Amino acid sequence: MKEQLTYTETSLPSIKQAKQSLYTSYSGMLLGYIVEVVKDRTVAEKYLIDIFTSLQANDIQDIFNPDNGSVYCRLQSYARKQLQTVHNCIAECAGQAAISSNRVTGLMNEEQQLVFCGLHYHGKSIAQLAYELKKDETAIRQILKQSFNIIRSNRK
Amino acid sequence: MIQQYINSGILEAYVTGSASETEVEELMRMKTEYPEVSIALQELEADMEHLARHMAVEPPARAWDKISDSIDEIMLRNKHVQPFIEKEETDNRSNDRSNGQQYIEVEAESSFMRIHKAWKWVFAAVFILGKIFLAFAIYFYLENRQAQQQLQEIKTELRKLKP
Incomplete structure (x- = not known):
């Protein structure tokens, strides 16, 4: 008896392989990011599993596309979209971004931490931060740039 | 002009996911047109990876x-x-x-x-129990055989003792 299999079905093992490759290389880094977003290790682990499970063939293609830049940054961008509801919840509950302090962000001053963590970990927009910090958007971008200069000085 | 664009903070906003759609479109165009923008973006992505590696948390096994x-x-x-x-x-x-x-x-x-992975423990338990029963069966078989032999010997001795 012959049966028809769709292209999507036959490609699932390769999707699994691609996911495993992403997981092996970046799961620790991504989990670190999610922990910073949700502030709870157990919840973060659940989100990590959900994110890897929900990755579709086109998402993987997009992540591995060399024209789109760093694989990790693409994966993080995907995770950020998946965590949008968490971002909204944090924004509603806390009102402002909690300051995350580690060896890298700890080198930033309070304002730089608020901008960097607000944008990167708490999904805030530049306009929102500009309103909260009573500054214009150009100033927020400059503070963000300063934060990146600190990260780079730590990297080099 | 390009340096001014790079210094504007749009690239940083892009890598933190806070750039608007228009800014992203403009950046993608600039990236293909100007290698300086592409290099600056790569550097920023390397910064993000550095930060992520620094804050990595080992996921559970x-x-x-x-x-x-x-x-x-x-x-x-x-x-x-x-x-x-x-x-x-x-x-x-x-x-x-x-x-x-x-x-x-x-x-x-x-x-x-x-089948579900949980069944491997059931199969392992059945296998171990099987081995235990087999060991018991061999042990009792040998015990029984020895007892039969002793009984036979006693019977022979009894027959000899009878007048």
């Missing part, structure tokens, strides 16, 4: 197994749902088959079956 199980479940579900989808899409299928791209003819009869 079972996390990948859970993801793997979910993918396997999707595979199985697709296999079950497929016949119904095919029935509805018979017309489309014939078109697709003529293109020879979307459908692949395969022999679906398989001698393998899929």
Whole structure:
């Protein structure tokens, strides 16, 4: 008896392989990011599993596309979209971004931490931060740039 | 002008996911047109990776197994749902088959079956219990044989003692 299999079905093992490759290389880094977003290790682990499970063939293609830049940054961008509801919840509950302090962000001053963590970990927009910090958007971008200069000085 | 664009903070906003759609579109165009922008973006992405590596948290050992199980479940579900989808899409299928791209003819009869991973512990327990029962059976068989021999010897001695 012959049966028809769709292209999507036959490609699932390769999707699994691609996911495993992403997981092996970046799961620790991504989990670190999610922990910073949700502030709870157990919840973060659940989100990590959900994110890897929900990755579709086109998402993987997009992540591995060399024209789109760093694989990790693409994966993080995907995770950020998946965590949008968490971002909204944090924004509603806390009102402002909690300051995350580690060896890298700890080198930033309070304002730089608020901008960097607000944008990167708490999904805030530049306009929102500009309103909260009573500054214009150009100033927020400059503070963000300063934060990146600190990260780079730590990297080099 | 390019340096001014790089220094504007738009690239940083892009890598933190806070750039607007218009800014992203503009950046993608600038990236292809100006290698300086592309290099600056690569540097920023390297910064993000550096930060992420610095803050990495080791995921639990079972996390990948859970993801793997979910993918396997999707595979199985697709296999079950497929016949119904095919029935509805018979017309489309014939078109697709003529293109020879979307459908692949395969022999679906398989001698393998899929079971949940939890069953491996049941199989291990059954295997160990089997070995224990076998050991007991051998032990009692030998004991019984020895007892029979002793009984036989006693009977022989008794017969000798009888006048």
